[in-house]
Amino acid sequence: MRSLALNDEILLKIDKPARYIGGEKNSVMKDKTDIAVRFVMCFPDLYEIGMSHLGIQILYGMFNSYEDTWCERVYSPGMDLDAIMREKHIPLFALESQDPVKDFDFLGITLQYEMCYTNILQILDLSGIPFSASERTWEDPIVIGGGPCSYNPEPIAEFFDLFYIGEGETRYRELLDLYKKDRSNGVSREGFLHHASLIPGIYVPSLYNVSYNEDGTIASFDPVYEDVPRTVKKQIVEDLSDSFYPTKPVLPFIKATQDRLVLEIMRGCIRGCRFCQAGQLYRPIRERSLETLKQYAKELIANTGHEEICLSSLSSSDYTELEELLLFLIDECEAKKINISLPSLRIDQFSLDVMNKVQDVKKSSLTFAPEAGSQRLRNVINKGLTEEDILAGAKLAFEGGWNKVKLYFMLGLPTETEEDIRGIGLLCNEICKTYFDTVPKEKRNGQKIQVTASTSFFIPKPFTAFQWASMYTESDFREKAYQTRLGIMDTLNQRSIKYNWHDTDVSVLEGVFARGDRKISAVIKLAYESGCIFDAWNETFHYDLWLKAFEECNSSIEFYTTRKREDDEIFPWDFIDIGVSKAFLLREWHNALNEKVSPNCRMQCQGCGAASYGVGLYCP
Amino acid sequence: MKLRVRFSKFGPIKFIGHLDTMRFVQKAIKAAGIPVKYTEGFSPHQVLSFAFPLGVGMESESEYFDIEVVSMEGSEAFKESLNREMCEGLAVLDIYELPKKAKGAMASVSAASYRIRFHEEGLAGILEEAVCKFQGAKEVKSYKETKTGIKERNLKDAVYQIESEDGELFFMCDASSGGNLKPSALLEGLFTPYGIVLNAWDYDLIRTEVYKTEEENYVPLCEGLKRVQ
Numbered sequence: 001m002r003s004l005a006l007n008d009e010i011l012l013k014i015d016k017p018a019r020y021i022g023g024e025k026n027s028v029m030k031d032k033t034d035i036a037v038r039f040v041m042c043f044p045d046l047y048e049i050g051m052s053h054l055g056i057q058i059l060y061g062m063f064n065s066y067e068d069t070w071c072e073r074v075y076s077p078g079m080d081l082d083a084i085m086r087e088k089h090i091p092l093f094a095l096e097s098q099d100p101v102k103d104f105d106f107l108g109i110t111l112q113y114e115m116c117y118t119n120i121l122q123i124l125d126l127s128g129i130p131f132s133a134s135e136r137t138w139e140d141p142i143v144i145g146g147g148p149c150s151y152n153p154e155p156i157a158e159f160f161d162l163f164y165i166g167e168g169e170t171r172y173r174e175l176l177d178l179y180k181k182d183r184s185n186g187v188s189r190e191g192f193l194h195h196a197s198l199i200p201g202i203y204v205p206s207l208y209n210v211s212y213n214e215d216g217t218i219a220s221f222d223p224v225y226e227d228v229p230r231t232v233k234k235q236i237v238e239d240l241s242d243s244f245y246p247t248k249p250v251l252p253f254i255k256a257t258q259d260r261l262v263l264e265i266m267r268g269c270i271r272g273c274r275f276c277q278a279g280q281l282y283r284p285i286r287e288r289s290l291e292t293l294k295q296y297a298k299e300l301i302a303n304t305g306h307e308e309i310c311l312s313s314l315s316s317s318d319y320t321e322l323e324e325l326l327l328f329l330i331d332e333c334e335a336k337k338i339n340i341s342l343p344s345l346r347i348d349q350f351s352l353d354v355m356n357k358v359q360d361v362k363k364s365s366l367t368f369a370p371e372a373g374s375q376r377l378r379n380v381i382n383k384g385l386t387e388e389d390i391l392a393g394a395k396l397a398f399e400g401g402w403n404k405v406k407l408y409f410m411l412g413l414p415t416e417t418e419e420d421i422r423g424i425g426l427l428c429n430e431i432c433k434t435y436f437d438t439v440p441k442e443k444r445n446g447q448k449i450q451v452t453a454s455t456s457f458f459i460p461k462p463f464t465a466f467q468w469a470s471m472y473t474e475s476d477f478r479e480k481a482y483q484t485r486l487g488i489m490d491t492l493n494q495r496s497i498k499y500n501w502h503d504t505d506v507s508v509l510e511g512v513f514a515r516g517d518r519k520i521s522a523v524i525k526l527a528y529e530s531g532c533i534f535d536a537w538n539e540t541f542h543y544d545l546w547l548k549a550f551e552e553c554n555s556s557i558e559f560y561t562t563r564k565r566e567d568d569e570i571f572p573w574d575f576i577d578i579g580v581s582k583a584f585l586l587r588e589w590h591n592a593l594n595e596k597v598s599p600n601c602r603m604q605c606q607g608c609g610a611a612s613y614g615v616g617l618y619c620p
Numbered sequence: 621m622k623l624r625v626r627f628s629k630f631g632p633i634k635f636i637g638h639l640d641t642m643r644f645v646q647k648a649i650k651a652a653g654i655p656v657k658y659t660e661g662f663s664p665h666q667v668l669s670f671a672f673p674l675g676v677g678m679e680s681e682s683e684y685f686d687i688e689v690v691s692m693e694g695s696e697a698f699k700e701s702l703n704r705e706m707c708e709g710l711a712v713l714d715i716y717e718l719p720k721k722a723k724g725a726m727a728s729v730s731a732a733s734y735r736i737r738f739h740e741e742g743l744a745g746i747l748e749e750a751v752c753k754f755q756g757a758k759e760v761k762s763y764k765e766t767k768t769g770i771k772e773r774n775l776k777d778a779v780y781q782i783e784s785e786d787g788e789l790f791f792m793c794d795a796s797s798g799g800n801l802k803p804s805a806l807l808e809g810l811f812t813p814y815g816i817v818l819n820a821w822d823y824d825l826i827r828t829e830v831y832k833t834e835e836e837n838y839v840p841l842c843e844g845l846k847r848v849q
């Protein structure tokens with residue numbers, strides 16, 4: 001039996017000791033004497049969050065399918081254990097072997113959201129690895145970042161030896177082989193990083209120099225050596241039906257935040273919503289074949305005994321064989337007593353029939369994401385969902401017995417006016433009206449219509465048409481949320497409408513990190529040192545400490561958020577080539593300002609550039 | 621058809637609480653393809669009940685749960701298939717058939733036995749003396765704070781058997797739903813006179829068996845049941 005890094009006293013005193021002991025079913029143990037490369041994969045947040053993430057399960061399974069590699073996991077220790085580890089000088093350890101992270105060859109950190117940046121420093125700190133890549137030696141693991149936030153890695157570039165840009169299934173084998181070769185040849189760490197930078201998709205921040213204009217924008221971004229590529233090209237899986245899939249996922253003992261099996265049906269999205277980063281990052285659209293998915297579903301169920309399964313993609317309704325897939329799953333899951341949790345599907349007769357079969361209508365709710373309150377603004381953001389669509393879908397659903405509706409909106413979108421904001425209340429009101437018109441009093445059985453409107457604040461992201469857009473300030477956001485509430489209260493059916501909104505401060509900070517440059521890393525370091533950590537969690541988020549850190553670093557939040565960006569500005573992330581061209585995005589930005597809608601990939605190709613991969617389902 | 625499953629739990633998994641262990645076992649049963657019976661409705665769950673929750677930090681040589689199956693087809697391989705789906709530290713030891721009229725596992729439990737290994741070797745001498753004293757005493761009082769005030773109990777009524785050997789403590793005590801004695805309460809009773817306070821991490825606590833009462837005797841929960849492989 002394995003021995004643990006933490007003793008019984010510590011494990012019995014802390015919250016959820018199960019987070020730190022490993023040994024879960026399907027976790028992989030290997031004999032380390034047979035292993036050439038030890039990789040530890042980190043999700044820099046609590047275990048329950050990290051264990052819900054499909055990407056790590058993919059890489060974990062893939063690495064462990066290599067005979068010469070052992071991949072383990074590590075998550076952010078909770079605040080209680082964090083304090084104990086510092087006090088007792090216990091180094092951060094990997095779950096499987098319980099060996100110190102510092103002893104590994106690679107530390108891979110997945111970057112799923114910007115608000116985890118201070119947690120990266122906690123991981124390095126507790127592991128005893130220097131923050132700055134330039135201060136590391138072969139005594140330290142190679143620290144590698146990946147995931148959505150690595151598409152603008154600059155704010156955290158200093159902390160990483162390299163970034164992997166793209167889908168992990170494709171280039172890791174090459175990187176590991178290079179590592180083995182260079183280590184056995186006694187190559188220096190710098191030498192290895194230089195070699196690695198020649199692998200497509202690998203970005204080594206230390207091999208690029210950035211110079212700035214007087215106004216703080218970027219003047220140039222150049223490789224240090226001639227052979228280091230000027231742009232780093234996103235790597236993608238060409239055939240999803242023929243790539244590694246984790247059909248034996250690690251099964252956490254304690255409930256993960258998303259405690260279910262995940263069937264990833266496709267990557268990419270045909271819809272060109274102009275605020276959406278994922279929709280651009282994962283282009284072009286690629287589907288997994290129906291047969292492959294059926295096979296995976298069966299294996300997943302057999303290998304785990306899980307009681308719930310869900311589909312994952314950016315827009316499941318667009319999967320070409322969705323109907324067949326769902327009918328198969330309903331059959332399979334009914335026989336095996338497994339719950340299907342449905343992704344948010346476009347509401348039509350088919351999806352309502354499916355929902356009716358797998359959920360309790362009385363308890364479940366309909367979800368719409370109009371994102372903006374008026375048709376004008378929905379045209380600006382290119383969200384092809386009209387009021388008629390929503391009301392027709394709602395009517396169908398009300399006839400089917402539903403009476404709960406959830407609506408998601410964004411506040412602070414480019415060109416937004418007071419009228420657009422008022423549109424949120426009006427739309428909610430129309431939905432209530434539709435209910436009262438559709439369901440006669442005697443059929444309501446004492447039920448009431450419940451509409452919940454939620455707003456988040458719009459954050460401009462790299463590689464979207466809105467990467468040029470200005471963001472609003474905290475007080476603007478608060479005012480907008482207030483206006484939304486007033487707008488809802490002004491409607492006839494306001495008693496049936498509930499309104500929720502997101503925190504403003506955290507959105508502003510996320511806005512800074514999303515479009516930040518290398519100068520931000522000093523702020524992140526200072527904020528961490530002054531006590532910022534777990535910023536994604538309300539109870540540990542200290543905006544005042546962040547403001548102080550910005551001030552002390554002489555860094556202006558407004559430079560990153562509210563500043564107007566010119567069409568020809570060089571962005572910190574411009575050196576990354578995601579296939580979608582900057583020219584296309586700029587065209588879309590102007591279309592947005594002109595309230596002009598663009599058709600989706602299936603209707604008509606917009607020539608975004610992702611066709612260059614030669615594998616897109618609808619690409620010419 | 622009802623089955624009673626006997627299993628053991630050792631090692632790091634002792635930090636997994638009762639409910640999480642139960643959730644894990646449910647998944648293992650499903651993955652093993654055992655034709656377990658489910659409840660009706662939108663989120664069906666297995667008809668399964670554990671005999672006696674095992675606290676966080678405790679290991680066990682002998683635990684039980686009951687399940688209901690819709691068919692006994694392939695039952696000779698149940699144990700093997702279930703063990704294939706277990707994790708490090710959990711092992712199915714035996715599976716028994718439960719007669720239709722038999723009491724459920726939870727309702728049957730009347731006593732449990734434990735073994736305690738102390739980390740501090742110097743404790744052996746005191747332990748021997750304390751156990752001797754306990755055996756000879758008429759009354760050993762224990763106090764428990766409850767919502768309604770401090771409750772007094774004579775440990776002699778709750779402890780059915782006690783001995784020590786090589787610095788380890790063995791005992792059997794009340795585990796009924798109304799009178800369950802926590803091992804820590806007995807340790808308090810034994811060591812408080814010596815001014816020794818023990819924390820949960822100062823010893824290894826292993827449950828060795830769970831008992832039911834049959835004709836005024838305490839017998840293991842599986843006693844008298846027909847083993848299905």
Ligand code: SF4
Binds near residue numbers: 283608
């Ligand atoms: S090239 Fe055309 S079809 Fe392909 S992703 Fe871009 S817009 Fe869509």
